Amino acid sequence: MTRTGRRPGEAGTRDKILAAARSHFTDVGFDGATIRGIAAAAKVDPKLILHYFESKEGIFVAAVDFPFDPAVAIPPLLAPGLDGLGSRLVRFFLETWESPAGSPMLALIRSVVSSERAATLLRGFVTREVLARLARILELDQPHLRATLVGSQLVGLAMLRYVVKVEPLASAPVARVAAWIGPTLQRYLTDPAATRSEGRPRKRTVKT
């Protein structure tokens, strides 16, 4: 039992809301879920949910034990600008996963891989809250594709480092992994050519 200074009964209400949120999110997906819907299922006032969790993302993060709140964590990563962003993202991703907050990540990956519903739910959340937030600051074309390519490299890194545990990725220090993988993310985020459909530039000389 942790001592949080909450009034007695408050933890019970919070848990009741979280349980209702979990089944509501699973039923209708992240995009379809509403604070109102969760409140109705938990039989509480919607304002109480906002009081505890601030937003739909906030309650999602708490309900699935997502290791960070994108609204809180992402802006400081983006604040210094695009320079070095790839490396900062790798570092943040690994440090979060390896912190106490990251301990539910393996269970989250397991549920996504074994359940289509969990995959749909996480896709809605990550697309809207993580990828779109990242895409918004990119100045190049196809920002959503760019953010998704970044996601593909980070998820694969997690699979090899934490799940399958292939060396040297499994034991290398975070800074070293960031030096290996950072430039890949940087290219996805900032290279105009990275989202071309062909290996060559699109414009070709037209013979006349």
Added chain:
Amino acid sequence: MTRTGRRPGEAGTRDKILAAARSHFTDVGFDGATIRGIAAAAKVDPKLILHYFESKEGIFVAAVDFPFDPAVAIPPLLAPGLDGLGSRLVRFFLETWESPAGSPMLALIRSVVSSERAATLLRGFVTREVLARLARILELDQPHLRATLVGSQLVGLAMLRYVVKVEPLASAPVARVAAWIGPTLQRYLTDPAATRSEGRPRKRTVKT
């Protein structure tokens, strides 16, 4: 029942060997497994196993439904040389996954994510048969790290395209995905700087 022209009883023997191989591989891992051990468990002559499956990789591929035999599939990918190898690897990986032979891949990912033993087993096979085979032709330093970085990007691509199904990666044509991801693999495989531990070159001017 498929008609393969085998003698009656042959399919039964083959299945008995595969069942023994599955538990032997699970018990001792890919590296620890031997044809002799599988033969003892199946109560058959080791020569019979070689007759059906040719090698330890061959029986592993059959036992876990791995979608290709690295000894057969990888040499033609490497034969044209390093030029364009990244793009060829992406294409081969996606085309295999999307072919009938690829249908057990999702089950394989699920078992790896949910079972430490399955992860250890697959790691042994992929490290020795896929990554090492790829590493052998690379002319730069740290070939095994390079092959592992390639693996991390391909596994993450599969997770986003086939498991979580994030657009536009989920529905993009193979050629387009190869154009996006190919250069990443090419850099891991052929860029001298890709395996440096620092963002800068290693050699520094020594002050005298």
